[in-house]
Amino acid sequence: MRRLSGFPRAWLFIGATVLIAAGLYACTLFNTQPPAANNQKPAQTITPRPPVTSSVGGAQTGDDYEDPTTLPEPGPPYAKENRDPSVIMKDFPVDSEGNIDWVKAFKDNTVHPHESLDLNKAPMPPFNFDIEIPAVGAMPNVIFPHFPHTYWLDCGNCHPSIFVMKRGANPISMVKIVNGEFCGRCHGRVAFPISNCTRCHVKPK
Amino acid sequence: MKKLWLALGLVMGLGLMVSAGSTIAGFYADMVLNSKAEKRGMPPVVFPHWLHRIEFKCKVCHPAIFEMRSGSNDIDMNKIISGQFCGKCHNGTISWKPVQCARCHSGQPGLTTGPLLGVK
Numbered sequence: 221m222r223r224l225s226g227f228p229r230a231w232l233f234i235g236a237t238v239l240i241a242a243g244l245y246a247c248t249l250f251n252t253q254p255p256a257a258n259n260q261k262p263a264q265t266i267t268p269r270p271p272v273t274s275s276v277g278g279a280q281t282g283d284d285y286e287d288p289t290t291l292p293e294p295g296p297p298y299a300k301e302n303r304d305p306s307v308i309m310k311d312f313p314v315d316s317e318g319n320i321d322w323v324k325a326f327k328d329n330t331v332h333p334h335e336s337l338d339l340n341k342a343p344m345p346p347f348n349f350d351i352e353i354p355a356v357g358a359m360p361n362v363i364f365p366h367f368p369h370t371y372w373l374d375c376g377n378c379h380p381s382i383f384v385m386k387r388g389a390n391p392i393s394m395v396k397i398v399n400g401e402f403c404g405r406c407h408g409r410v411a412f413p414i415s416n417c418t419r420c421h422v423k424p425k
Numbered sequence: 426m427k428k429l430w431l432a433l434g435l436v437m438g439l440g441l442m443v444s445a446g447s448t449i450a451g452f453y454a455d456m457v458l459n460s461k462a463e464k465r466g467m468p469p470v471v472f473p474h475w476l477h478r479i480e481f482k483c484k485v486c487h488p489a490i491f492e493m494r495s496g497s498n499d500i501d502m503n504k505i506i507s508g509q510f511c512g513k514c515h516n517g518t519i520s521w522k523p524v525q526c527a528r529c530h531s532g533q534p535g536l537t538t539g540p541l542l543g544v545k
Contacts, residue, residue, distance in 0.1 A: 232428060305452040305475055319453060322478065333482045337519065374484040377493065400544065405493065408544040410454040410474050 455541040469532035
């Protein structure tokens with residue numbers, strides 16, 4: 221008790237402040253080092269790379285060609301700013317978990333993805349068909365909306381190999397979904413993660 | 426004793442801050458393609474799924490060009506250059522040619538084929 225009163229407590233406080241400041245300084249150092257390294261490279265080349273707006277029909281820039289006699293250096297996947305998703309997708313709508321909400325993104329015209337490599341192909345008309353899937357216990361039931369799925373996918377992506385087109389014929393469970401069957405073929409791997417329970421379990425019993 | 430705990434906590438907190446502030450290791454939905462790359466002396470491929478999703482619906486590539494299961498597509502550079510798989514678009518007409526190796530072969534050695542983050 222006596223040790224913590226008066227001077228020692230003040231010293232503890234000062235020490236803690238200094239350490240936190242040092243930590244913050246180290247943090248900023250680590251954060252700024254890679255961009256600083258990247259910023260030096262465009263200064264050496266003549267033209268800075270323009271930001272990518274569309275990859276379709278894009279012009280071939282000269283610095284895409286490299287010395288074919290050297291092997292690439294392995295590095296972080298997003299070496300350049302125009303390939304960094306956190307830069308390109310920074311204004312995209314996000315869901316409650318902070319992942320990009322792709323359904324909201326196409327509904328509010330943030331993205332306009334192509335339907336096919338054939339640019340004249342008309343988009344599939346909306347298929348508004350919701351299916352209620354009963355959930356175990358007190359969990360709210362799942363409403364599966366066909367529309368956002370058919371916007372991104374064809375019927376043949378899921379039917380009949382992943383889901384049999386018959387009510388009750390698919391023994392779906394969360395264990396199977398976690399292990400990559402049924403919804404888990406995409407959700408948790410490329411579509412929004414299954415940790416976001418309330419995005420599927422929406423209808424209270 | 427309390428001083429010791431405080432110091433320990435501060436050191437651990439500092440470590441956490443430094444590790445959290447390191448460079449980007451990847452993005453959700455990125456796919457690692459490494460069934461052949463490292464065996465043939467190249468770094469693994471990291472495919473940025475969501476960068477492609479901005480421009481194309483899933484149905485453009487799946488399942489006609491790529492089977493929707495990691496490891497089930499037998500991709501190699503010969504096939505890409507002859508216009509299969511990635512080469513359907515990455516041929517200089519729809520998108521850039523596959524001439525800059527490091528643009529795709531960008532993963533750290535030792536990554537396993539499948540999603541980079543999320544469930545394996």
